[in-house]
Amino acid sequence: MDFGLSGKHALVTGASSGLGLAIATALLAEGASVTLAARSQDKLQAAIDGLPDGLKPLADTVLADFNDPQVAETLATAARRRTGAVDIVVANTGGPPPGQPSGIKPEVMSAQYGAMVDPVLRLTLDLLPEMRARKWGRILAVTSSGVIQPIPHLPMSNALRASVTAFMKTLAGEVARDGVTVNVIAPGRIGTARTTQLDRNAAERSGQPVEEVAAASAASIPAGRYGTPEEFGAVAAFLASTQASYVTGSIIRVDGGAIRSI
Numbered sequence: 033m034d035f036g037l038s039g040k041h042a043l044v045t046g047a048s049s050g051l052g053l054a055i056a057t058a059l060l061a062e063g064a065s066v067t068l069a070a071r072s073q074d075k076l077q078a079a080i081d082g083l084p085d086g087l088k089p090l091a092d093t094v095l096a097d098f099n100d101p102q103v104a105e106t107l108a109t110a111a112r113r114r115t116g117a118v119d120i121v122v123a124n125t126g127g128p129p130p131g132q133p134s135g136i137k138p139e140v141m142s143a144q145y146g147a148m149v150d151p152v153l154r155l156t157l158d159l160l161p162e163m164r165a166r167k168w169g170r171i172l173a174v175t176s177s178g179v180i181q182p183i184p185h186l187p188m189s190n191a192l193r194a195s196v197t198a199f200m201k202t203l204a205g206e207v208a209r210d211g212v213t214v215n216v217i218a219p220g221r222i223g224t225a226r227t228t229q230l231d232r233n234a235a236e237r238s239g240q241p242v243e244e245v246a247a248a249s250a251a252s253i254p255a256g257r258y259g260t261p262e263e264f265g266a267v268a269a270f271l272a273s274t275q276a277s278y279v280t281g282s283i284i285r286v287d288g289g290a291i292r293s294i
């Protein structure tokens with residue numbers, strides 16, 4: 033199936049590794065040009081170097097830190113350089129530290145809001161007018177299964193990503209008639225550096241070997257394993273496609289059945 037993305041330009045944040053890189057790669061493979069954003073030049077360069085040769089000319093990069101108050105403007109400006117406008121934005125941030133809800137420090141919560149919610153809303157609002165004017169746009173936010181089934185030890189993730197999710201749902205209703213779809217993709221446990229780190233944290237808490245923690249976690253998922261970044265990227269590429277024009281205001285789970293509710 034041709035997803036109709038040739039000639040479209042995408043901005044993918046958190047794109048130097050894991051889910052963001054997999055999404056960027058899937059979009060590039062569908063013929064879109066992509067601006068990949070992250071903080072580390074070395075990681076971005078390694079991401080570009082790892083792409084198939086035929087896709088490299090379609091990719092460019094921008095250095096941006098979600099803790100920078102100007103990050104949304106930096107991202108939007110860089111992403112417009114290639115084609116003058118952005119057709120697809122995938123908002124994917126770093127994750128917050130784990131901990132007990134009762135142990136959250138309010139100043140850390142505020143800082144995480146500033147890195148995970150505020151810039152996502154600002155970036156979306158910056159890019160939205162050009163999508164509406166051209167009657168085509170795709171806005172995707174990567175959140176977490178925790179917005180449906182809160183995850184113990186990730187209270188900030190649960191709370192802040194729910195905030196992004198609710199905003200995106202509200203926005204979807206406003207812009208649906210303008211050809212702009214707005215969706216949230218909720219990963220369960222996809223094998224990336226982030227899940228490896230969370231497994232290490234859980235191992236430290238429980239005193240179990242990390243391999244046992246990871247095996248128990250995988251066994252708790254109906255699919256019996258963590259997902260691959262490629263499986264996640266493929267879903268994002270479909271949501272960005274022309275064929276997904278009637279999918280909006282949705283939370284799409286990519287979780288191997290991990291979320292227990294309907």
Ligand SMILES: NC(=O)c1ccc[n+]([C@@H]2O[C@H](COP(=O)([O-])OP(=O)(O)OC[C@H]3O[C@@H](n4cnc5c(N)ncnc54)[C@H](OP(=O)(O)O)[C@@H]3O)[C@@H](O)[C@H]2O)c1
Nearest residue numbers: 046048049050051070071072097098126127221222224226
């Ligand atoms: N993997 C999962 O199963 C899963 C499940 C639920 C939720 N999530 C969430 O999905 C997001 C992506 O996860 P992942 O698994 O792909 O993690 P990852 O492999 O650690 O990738 C995170 C990406 O975000 C970038 N990044 C981190 N902090 C940043 C910042 N302050 N400013 C700009 N870029 C930043 C990183 O690049 P630099 O270090 O170069 O900046 C990297 O490209 C995270 O928020 C994670 O918590 C993941």
